[in-house]
Amino acid sequence: MNRRSFLTTTAALALAATSLPALAEEQLKVGFIYVGPVGDMGWSYQHDQGRQAIEAEYGDKVATTFIESVPEGPDAERVLTQLALEGNKLIFATSFGYMDAVMNVAAKFPDVKFEHATGYKTADNVAVYDAKFFQGRAIQGTIAGRMTKSNKIGYIASFPIPEVIQGINSAYLHAKKVNPDAEMKVVWAYTWFDPAKEADAAAALIAEGVDVVMQHTDSTAPQAKAQEAGNVITFGQASDMSAFAPMPRVTSTIDNWAPYYVQRVGAMLDGTWASGATWGGIDTGMVEIGEISSAVPEEVKAEAMALKDAIAAGTYHPFTGPLNKQDGSAWLAEGETPDDGALAGMNFYVEGITAELPK
Template sequence: MENRRKFNRLTLSGFCVAASIAFGSAPVIAEEKLKVGFVYPSPIGDNGWSYRHEVGRQDVIAHFGDNVETTFVESVPEGPDATRVITQLALSGHDLIFTASFGFMEPTLQVAEKFPDVRFENNTGFKTAPNVSVYNARFHEGRVIFGTIAGMMTETNTVGYIASFPIPEVIMGINAFTLAAQKVNPDIEVKVVWVNTWYNPALEADAAQVLLDQGADIITQHTNSPAPCQRAEEAGVYCFGQDADMSQFAEQAHLTGIVNNWGPYYIRRVQDVMDGSWETGHTWDGISDGLVMMAPYNKSLPDGVKTVATGIEQALKDGTLNPFSGPIVDANGDTVIGQGDALTDKQVHEMNWFVRGVEGELPS
């Protein structure tokens, strides 16, 4: 991940004491406390992805109190730096380590093999091991609501989408957004700009401007900072936030956003370790489970649009709406799934193609 920030800032939870871990040494804590580590790809001040994971860590502290000791490391680049940080957490006695990025998957697996008695949880990855579990969220469900609103609110029939990396998590979000928008507005086009980073406010803002210059009157994103929404606010167009409620950065532009609610999952998995019931697995929850929530809808939304959006949200909650039910046609004009059928979770997880209506190259 493109991120040049240092990763030596650590926070010990029980007393909220900041400390720097020197590789090869560890803080002394009571043996009876469960030590839980969190590794974030961007700063907790990103007001998005890592911020919401940090909220989840704070939920763990509030729930377990002095029974846990937590540590977080922020702004960790993917690759060798991630491996070093995860290794240090394992060496310093952490019993459970959450690594909050797809790009941390391989480093997590490498470290886990060397520390079989430590439990690891990788966020948004897909590979497990005897002591490595995977947890993810159906973020694309929120984008079904985005797409519905965008299809009803756009005046130019052009929507801009800022994408991070061409992985299934991002691709399925673009496709879910586009399919939902097309249901209410068959003429809509979704233009995609790839930035190849999760967090780079300047680059994200530039990408938003490129899309605005191409006629987009709504901006959505799969990146971590509020910069795209801020640029949308300046341009007088609408936006959708990512990972957290970003309305404070774009009070007029922000129509709604996805809010990631990691706290209940973190609490459950910490309890599993305490009970001795922790097992590896692959969790993929969404709106119905409360892991994906929607930020408040902008008061400027017409009543009719809000009614439709909340209806879609309820359908996703009760399971009567499948975002990837057929018919679905890809960008090449080929039918992927027919009427009456739907993509399986496995097919969605392996998604490497765009639906018809998405404009932009899909990098290999």
């Protein structure tokens, strides 16, 4: 090898050696933490579908990782810190109870961007995002009110936060709208994901004569318990839960996070990411309605789909006055609808629900 060839080869090797770390640094690392297992077939499963959509969209430009079944509280702060230290520059925290942990860790890592699902606290490097689940509950309530034979509808609730209370109120109002005799019984499970507790809650409701079970918890245990009963209908929560169709699961509210995740990762890649708050609904595709099964009469299906279309078009709001609070005090006047801020702070049942709301 002559001197010129030696120098050329040496220069090429040096360039390659310096380029490889540069390429590695260009790959965006994105982390996720989930409150349940990715196999819950509900909330965490659906978020993980969004993570996989990121990989499908951006390929080698990104590297994603997730940590599942992270309890809300101190463990969340530890896991978020771990993800930041591992070089993740965008971290999605996918449960309401992670909020304070996100804010604490974000303050320590100002060069890392955080996205918090269903929360309300923001910072320069913290954005929040949520879906208008109450829109899907309106459709479920309509089907429930039409199909119940006992006039007793059960609701398995997780925690008494506005997101959950919105869903209970919306479901009740729309069941009552089509069936004035409908009643709603609420059981608080105080968990997002615990199949045993969820199954017990469903069993307790069914024992009280409920023939419709709704849920704002993440496992399919209530579906299985209703299937055992044989005469109880249910609705998929967060994901389709279509394995239980056509009965007991007659339709579902599906959380479609994929477009949002893809868009936010794209903003990181092109340098346009900014803090903000997103609250998408049926109109944006963030909330989807699963296929309505053959167990639902055609006229009820048509009514439910018409409601879905009206909500999507913005010609109907699930909370339209006149509406009173549970104690009889006025909330919304005739034709009035609440703004997003009022809904985000909802801490009361609407008139007609007899259950006591935990504080």
